[in-house]
Amino acid sequence: MADSEVQEPNIIAENVQVRYTVNTNDPGSRATGVRRLTNKIVGRQGQTTVRALRGVNFVAREGEMVGIVGANGSGKSTFLRNVAGVEQPDRGRILVRYQPLLLGVSAALQPALSGSENVRLGCLAMGLSPEEAAEAFDYVVELSALGSAIHRPMGTYSSGMGARLRFAIALAARPKILLIDEALSTGDATFAERSERAMDELLAEAGTVLLVNHAAKVIQELCTRAVWMHRGEILMNGPAEAVAEKYRWWAWNVAKGKEDIADKLLADVVSNAVKEEINILEPELIKNPIPRHAARPSKTKAAPARHVKRQDTVDEVEETPTPMLAAAEEQVWPKSFDAEMPKAKFPALPKPASQAVSAPRITDAPPLRLNPSKKRVVLRAANPNDRASSVAAADDFTGRRLASRARQIADERYEERQRLRQEDDSHVVHQDSNR
């Protein structure tokens, strides 16, 4: 965990709160009086406010794949929607380095259009140019592995096929932040492998993936870190193994109807939970700690005249002989110290060259020079103020440099996972043969 602090954050969520006002037919929350009468007329029974997120603080860094687990209605999807920028939180704020891409189950494209037309439409919606969309088409077809079904209307697809196509379209834009809301759980085994590889590449390119999945096993296998959400708050935040294991244990007990054990487990987790807080350092404050109004130069200070500023040549300052100290005349100790010591008289020194009228002012800080060796490579959208510039240029220098490394890192991750799986399998086989 310690080295993760070094990584640059890609997502920062600070005290995110969301509430919805929704209709309810709960008899307990029925309105009274005139309100009730108007509700009766419009055919409504009452309204209630649901706090979907109650102050979530969360940081995800480069190269992290964070799993989010939690019961239904714990605010996982709401959180992802807010991170994607589809909704704005009521309180708090969310900062991102790149435009996130949300991949949900329900995000249907145009069902009447064929798969290939939907690919084009989706790519254009993400901001690709028509040429880029045409280039991405082959990639999408390959990743989705739909074969000739790509030419059929999307309405005829099974839910798994639809999910595959949407995932492939989403990756065609090479997003840096991918938010997956249970979309991959409908894919079959071959697709699971393809999608994992695609995500590994994304992570290796300093991207971030947030994955919501109910299967704690998937979270354990794929993620580096996991977060347990409960009733709109983050209960646990830590290594995927530990968090997913606790969640699984709790969910299993709930499923088995052992409410008392589940409650005890939950109480245990809650009692240990600390509300995480984060301190966001504003780059403006780091660079310039003095507030602008305090640093404002006083108006009385006269600006140097124009002609002085414009003069480039520095007049030669005449060499003046250093005058002797006035007190140096009598370098003999006085007989008695009762008499006042002669005060040292300092002659008026000639003005230093820097203060000479003709010299250029050096009070201004020297211009910052870019030192290429010190410059850290920070990938970012072309124009950070413009959220539409979500598609990172793939062929810029950093992109190419990372891409060459990305494949290698992705392969390493993949092999590591395969090895772990084989170990698991051999373990199981071993147990079976023992029986």
Next chain:
Amino acid sequence: MSETKNPLGLSSIPSVSSEGLVPVGRRTSLSSYLAALWNRRHFIIAESRAKMSSSTRKNILGYGWLFLNPLLSVLAFWFIFGYILGTSRGIHNFLGFLVVGVFFFGYTGKCMTGGTGAIRSGASMIKGFQFPRAALPISTVVRNFLDFMPTLLVMVIVLAIAPPLEEITWRIVLVIPVVILQTIFNVGLACFLARLGHKIPDLTNFMSIVSRFWLYGSGVFFSIEDRLDNHPALLAAMQYNPMHAYLTLVRNSLLYGVDTDPKMWIVGTVWAFGLLIVGFLFFWRGEENYGRL
């Protein structure tokens, strides 16, 4: 990641630098919003064509209906008004008058209803991708414009060959700027109603009534100058109705081949650009809310 203790035993909150990070989903400045919208121009066109083809693909004749539909409506009008009723209501070439009115008003009317529901019908797009939301109302207008082009073609051909024959003057070219002005007006209208319709979903019910009032108030079936002779105040107000201005301009250029009062041109232009600016700014200011349905 959790709280760390520093040597003094004080707990410290982990700090992260927000350098290079931007708030997500915020409304951007108008200039970069327009730039982003311009970047999605291919999306707008693809989206409107997708809507168009998904609505026609279910039919056997497909795109053929784009021409058949206006042709059949002209036939119906001719049958009822020209053959059965034999009415002219004191208007020269009443059939042409009616056809121009119905088709040109229909273009704006469809943009009105389409714009009101643009956000709701594009909900899946909004949730799936991040793009300037103004692309949705604009694409409804583009779609209706593409629908309108064959209609316009059919109309010109019918008016040229069907009796009573009208002499074609150079003024027929003036239809093009009128269609452009009306399209600009429709974009503004669709943007304005899109935000309003998102805020107040009930508006869809209301819109059909408003549309009907507007239809009669624009003089589609009758000349409002004749009918409102005894209500001068109402007539004066009607003169500033943008649809009335567009219809008058088209009828004068296409049917009657006469020059139109420049006041009509001014009314049409001011409405088109005024509503475009007002409607677009109104829509842009609500940009952050459209994800919540």
